[in-house]
Amino acid sequence: RLANLRAGDLDMLERLAATDAASVRGDADLSIAQATSLGYQGITINVANGERANSPIGQDARVRKALSVAIDRDVINQVVFEGAFAAGNQAYPPTSPWYNAAYPVPTRDVNAARALLAEAGYPDGIDITVQVANNPVQQQLMQVIQAMAGEAGIRITLEAKEFATLLSEQTAGNFIGSQVGWSGRVDPDGNIHQFMTTDGGLNDSGYSNAEVDRLLNEARTSNDIATRRALYTQASDILMADLPIIYLYHQVWIWALDSGIQGFVPYPDGMIRLQGVSMTQ
Template identity: 50%
Template sequence: MKPIHLALMTGIALGVLGAAPASAQSVLNIALQDDPDTLDPATNWSFVGRHVLQSLCDKLVDIDAEGQIAPMLATSWEWSDDSKMLTFKLREGVTFHDGEPFNAEAVKYNLERALTMEISRRKAEISSIDSVEAVDEHTVQITLKEPSVPLLAALSDRAGMMISPKAGEELGENFTSSPVCSGPYKFVEHVAQDRIVLEKFADYYNAGDYHFDQLVFRGMPDSNVRLLNLRSGQMDLIERLAATDVASVKSESNLAVSPVVGLGYYGITFDIGGEGANLDIAQKQAVREAFSLAIDRNAINQVVFEGQFATGNQPFPPSSFYYDKDNPVPERDVEAARAKMQEAGVDEVELELLVPTDPERQQVAQIIQAMVGEIGIKMEIKPTELMTLLDIARQGKFQAHLVGWSGRVDPDLNITPMLACGAAGNDAHYCNEELDAVLAEARAVADPETRKAKYKEAVEILLHDLPIVYLYHSQWIFAHNAKLQGFNPYPDGIIRLVGVTMAE
């Protein structure tokens, strides 16, 4: 049975939608789980922001439906023999939304901005870059400090998104207020906690494959509210349909479900070195190990997700080539967990867990709360709006949080941005120089088997230190109006609208 407050939330959500812009000939209404933090590729950190930026800002490269690197603004690329130089050939005839030309100088500007901008969150992702040279108008040469195979994959995400240098210079850190890129849609407005509106860019080089005049994105943290808005016709496409709703939506002829297995993970991140750290957790590895042993990951999957997700204990799902099968997902072991608490010399530990406000993660947290409570870990759940949570975490003013990572096609990018010493996304404020050295060795080789052995070493370090207790790997489940044709989900979970139409 739904709680009473949900009905109120639903009424509010449906009422607000009456104010949606309707000036375009065809509008696609999309419900996201949250409102994005920023619309600047250099500073954005939220997953939902990537949905909007995908339609707003083209990248040097993208991925295809199989997760392989594909051309976008770069039509081809080539590595040097020593993997320390990457050369791109750029697409010709591309313009930014302000009419400025896209060229090699624009690429140089964007990469240097991402590396030097004080508030950039892309620094760690492309820190291997030593210099960028515009060889000619449509050729860019990137020289690396050391071999770094994951760089290409990093450029298939926000680090590879190109903004107009003119707008970037004029707006500086305020670029997010009026972003100018070169994607199929251009920015109209962002009303915080309400809507983001984009309109079709007529001069886009592939404009004929984009069929909506306007996109309206809305943040709706409650999955029930998103689904109710889809059923009412207020929304055309929603992300992260609750696993428990899949069967009922499939039975409705006017709706459709489109799932895809994701690349990322969900887990509990502990503050190890930040000012808000709980010292019993941060300084006593045995307590973190006890916490992990007390959790029944399969029960979480069955109860919250009806078995549709994959249980996990590593940065990669068990289906990944890089998953270490010698360290499988552990069974719950309460006695072993209690023994670890005794080893740590503690009977009880109080822990505050920040959890985003969506019902699924709240339910996951409640199950974990009951499980770890059996071994003396008294966990307080603190529901926190996602952007506020991320800001608190970046400052290190928390004890633990339950947040996911959407995943990347290169395994390095499921570890380094969150756990490398000093990385911008290192909420744990964790630093292990041995881990950093292993990851550096893995980045230097292209051979998959050699890299796999290195990531096994990395996983063994992480399973000992446990700055993150990995829990499960989700499917990205989209639901949409059955008239929406040509929508295909990608393994990174990002909405792509090329070729998508709405049948009459």
């Protein structure tokens, strides 16, 4: 697609690969636009969805926290995405008004991860299996995480699967960990309610907490921003301790454009809106 843009066969392309961003910035005939997405990528942990939830990481939040603090999200961004994406640890990006600032993206702490494993009764570490989509970007992501986690005593075996199969296995509970993401929604409810409430439509982890249910159900019935923000903050206080999903990063939508295009505005939902856009030859 980038070659076609440079050849003049295209005027714009969406979702430029992060690894191509530097090349586009160095091309006087092209311009670049970007916006941090509304969604996220993370590792969903099976905590109560069938027999495979009976694993150390599924049954003990301390083990899940150990994996989280063993990961250097900034290094992932640099190594896999050449610094183009945004590190994250919540259902919303740090640029969102719904982000809980009391929990900034954690720094990596291997010693803390090992201490958490020992506290949970696993001083010699654990072995887990994580399924991942069989595309090169997500596999590279999980290989970096595999190396980081291994240094903390969390030995990860990766299972590469076709994406539709991965989703099917998640729904069926046939997984321990699953590297998967969500495209995101403008309203915060769309990023969290169906994933975290008991019997939520996309709650593949099987997570259930009555107080989280109450808070998220109440938040979706209010149209007062301050009220909703307080409720989501209270819910995230619980979820940051329980960690049914270990959030990793937020994709940045990147557009590459012919330099003759003027007035294009990038939006966090990734949609192309051409109102006000013009082009000079």
